[in-house]
Amino acid sequence: MCREEWFSDHVSHSVGNGRNTLFWPHVWLGGVAFSVRFSRLFELAVVREMSVFDMCQLGWGVDGEAWRWKRRLFAWEEELVGELSVLLQNVFFQVDKDDKWRWTLEPSHAFSVRSVYKFLTMQPPIDLSVADSSLWHKDVPLKVVLFA
Numbered sequence: 001m002c003r004e005e006w007f008s009d010h011v012s013h014s015v016g017n018g019r020n021t022l023f024w025p026h027v028w029l030g031g032v033a034f035s036v037r038f039s040r041l042f043e044l045a046v047v048r049e050m051s052v053f054d055m056c057q058l059g060w061g062v063d064g065e066a067w068r069w070k071r072r073l074f075a076w077e078e079e080l081v082g083e084l085s086v087l088l089q090n091v092f093f094q095v096d097k098d099d100k101w102r103w104t105l106e107p108s109h110a111f112s113v114r115s116v117y118k119f120l121t122m123q124p125p126i127d128l129s130v131a132d133s134s135l136w137h138k139d140v141p142l143k144v145v146l147f148a
Contacts, residue, residue: 006119010104016097018052028052030087041080044069053093060088 015021015028024035024042035042042048046068058066062085073081102109105119 010119012102012104014100014102015052016094016099018056018093018099020099021052023050023052023055024048026052029091034084038080038084040077041084044071044073044077046070056088056091056093061085 013021013026013028021028024045025033025048027033030037035048050066055066058064060066062082064085067081100109103111103115105115106112
């Protein structure tokens with residue numbers, strides 16, 4: 001496991017009514033943020049910080065009002081909109097529930113420092129032998145070292 005990603009690997013997002021989940025940047029459907037999976041459409045979107053609920057209200061069908069672009073789309077970009085619309089066809093909201101962040105290291109899904117400490121101390125130690133040997137080794141030409 002990459003140590004830099006340990007936190008995001010243990011947080012998940014549960015969509016209830018969609019009011020507190022952002023459509024493009026949050027991971028809420030399919031395991032990858034739409035801003036990454038459909039990066040071209042994200043670049044062309046006029047509004048990038050709209051909630052899932054608001055996008056649905058505008059209509060996210062192929063010709064929906066949710067799709068406002070900076071310019072007219074090329075044919076292959078329109079195909080991406082079609083692909084995204086197909087993904088969104090079976091999305092249903094739980095109007096009586098709020099969106100939630102869940103911490104997967106606790107059975108209660110509530111964040112605790114104890115669970116983080118336990119997780120981090122259970123990880124195997126990093127092999128520092130490689131880092132020690134290259135710590136003082138400069139990857140620059142000798143001329144640059146002498147000039148500096």
